[in-house]
Amino acid sequence: MSTPDVVIVGGGIGGLSTAFALSRLGLRVRVLERSKEFGEVGAGIQLAPNCTRILDDYGLLTEAKARGVVPDRMVMRDAVDGSELTSLDLRDLEREYGFPYLVIHRSDMHSLFLSACRDAGVELLTEQRIVSYAQDAGTATATTDTGRVHQAGVVIAADGLHSVARRLFVDDEPVSSAYVAYRGTVPMTEVNGPVDLSEVVVYVGPRCHFVHYGLRGGDLLNQVAVFESPKAIAGLDDWGTPDELDTAFTATCDFVQQRLPHMWRDKWWRMYDRDPIDTWVDGRIALLGDAAHPPLQYMAQGAIMAIEDGWVLAEHAKRRRGDDGVVDWAGALAAYERVRPQHCRRVVLTARAWGELWHLDGVRREQRNVLLREREVDDYSFTDWVYGPTALLPEDEPAMFAPIPLTTADRVGVGPADSFAP
Structure with missing residues (x-):
């Protein structure tokens, strides 16, 4: 050409x-x-x-x-107590929008x-x-x-x-939000504990949130952990380190705590718009x-x-x-x-x-x-x-x-x- x-x-x-x-x-x-x-x-x-x-x-x-x-549902839960806050019936959503x-x-x-x-x-x-x-x-x-x-x-x-x-x-x-994202995809064969892959779930918590849903026909579990980084706020270069990840989610429910070890801990992303x-x-x-x-x-x-x-x-x-x-x-x-x-x-x-x-x-x-x-x-x-x-x-x-x-x-x-x- x-x-x-x-x-x-x-x-x-x-x-x-x-x-x-x-x-x-x-x-x-x-x-x-x-x-x-x-x-x-x-x-x-x-x-x-x-x-x-x-x-x-x-x-x-x-x-x-x-x-x-x-998926069948999108669910928002409180990250502290794990309770359901609101949801979308995604099958009904499909009927609504075609x-x-x-x-x-x-x-x-x-x-x-x-x-x-x-x-x-x-x-x-x-x-x-x-x-x-x-x-x-x-x-x-x-x-x-x-x-x-x-x-x-x-x-x-x-x-x-x-x-x-x-x-x-x-x-x-770019505008920095001072928030950091950790990601991780885990084969379902390696996931300990029950996870409902018919749902897209977000746990919203104080200065943090956690998302999970299935990928590739349900063979993979996708997870995202996002939190506000004190080091990023302070202008330090070593922002978003794994110790900050663990500290940010200390007050969250057992389900979120159990998922954190499965995050990729050798790379993370600063959130910008x-x-x-x-x-x-x-x-x-x-x-x-x-x-x-x-x-x-x-x-x-x-x-x-x-x-x-x-x-x-x-x-x-x-x-x-x-x-x-x-x-x-x-x-x-x-x-x-x-x-x-x-x-x-x-x-x-x-x-x-x-x-x-x-x-x-x-x-x-x-x-x-x-x-x-x-x-x-x-x-x-x-x-x-x-x-x-x-x-x-x-x-x-x-x-x-x-x-x-x-x-x-x-x-x-x-x-x-x-x-x-x-």
């Missing part, structure tokens, strides 16, 4: 899903990955109906379900899109570390650290939390996924938002493709930017609010628990805005969600159900 129609910088889930979406239009797409090979690290991810709807459109849902687990809630290993989701791209003829290049971007009236370019220039009609930067392209739009840095921005497009260069809107993990929407971005972009490219196959990229990118930033802003800010609410202590924890226990199981008022088909709006309608200020009061005020849902 000498000169592709689209260059995508970043070979993660967002970049590959976008490449596949655009290739379905007959466009020539090149993906640039900085590593020596395409791959994905981490453990499980959750795919809500707003994502499985898109996988179904791509013809990939059946395979994704075969690689993952379709598509299932799915949990899958991140590497399995990545390989699914990678295979789809290969089958679609997407050009996949590795060891392409992009250091600069440029454009003129007709093309955009991404240049590597070796001086190689990749040129196309449009360049999509899906280059993650530390995006180089984002510097074209705003001079900002970025303040939302409304400008994602500069001429023929556009941001996508975590480059535009990296969230904290509390809504399990990070990978989903990136997949949504690619689907929306492809939908608008399809609408603006002429009989000669040429896309009006100015119009397509403008429509993409009209649709996505406000929705993603709301996800990012609501995720911050949920993190605060999950980690309450003392009287505020007790108040939260009372409110959660009063919620009706079939109340979907808090999920409609995110699980419903909000990714693509008619162009003659204004943005559905107004900007939400960054103050804590305004973030918590996105709605009582929004704030307390699992």
Whole structure:
């Protein structure tokens, strides 16, 4: 492929899903990955109906379900006493939204899109570390650290939390939450004690939480332990060490205590996001996924938002493709930017609010628990805005969600159900 129609910088889930979406239009797409090979690290991810709807459109849902687990319930429990606070009937949720809630290993989701791209003829290049971007009236370019220039009609930067392209739009840095995540996947044959793999469970506790659910058809148990790091707050370099992990969960119930020894203790992750921005497009260069809107993990929407971005972009490219196959990229990118930033802003800010609410202590924890226990199981008022088909709006309608200020009061005020849902 000498000169592709689209260059995508970043070979993660967002970049590959976008490449596949655009290739379905007959466009020539090149993906640039900085590593020596395409791959994905981490453990499980959750795919809500707003994502499985898109996988179904791509013809990939059946395979994704075969690689993952379709659970029956999502449950939130108090991490201190283990009691159930609220839940979602995920089978009823599927009837409500028309598509299932799915949990899958991140590497399995990545390989699914990678295979789809290969089958679609997407050009996949590795060891392409992009250091600069440029454009003129007709093309955009991404240049590597070796001086190689990749040129196309449009360049999509899906280059993650530390995006180089984002510097074209705003001079900002990732925002640290001072929380640290430990992960671990354990073969079910090695799990001591009963674990119900029909459930996705989160235990919320003072300045910590613990999540578990099944993967790979129930052969693996995925676990995530997240806690506030005193060393990170103090600005120390040795933040998040295993002794901090154990100390953070000392007041939690027996079930959580029994699971902690199974966490990977040789690596851990600091939790970051970025303040939302409304400008994602500069001429023929556009941001996508975590480059535009990296969230904290509390809504399990990070990978989903990136997949949504690619689907929306492809939908608008399809609408603006002429009989000669040429896309009006100015119009397509403008429509993409009209649709996505406000929705993603709301996800990012609501995720911050949920993190605060999950980690309450003392009287505020007790108040939260009372409110959660009063919620009706079939109340979907808090999920409609995110699980419903909000990714693509008619162009003659204004943005559905107004900007939400960054103050804590305004973030918590996105709605009582929004704030307390699992």
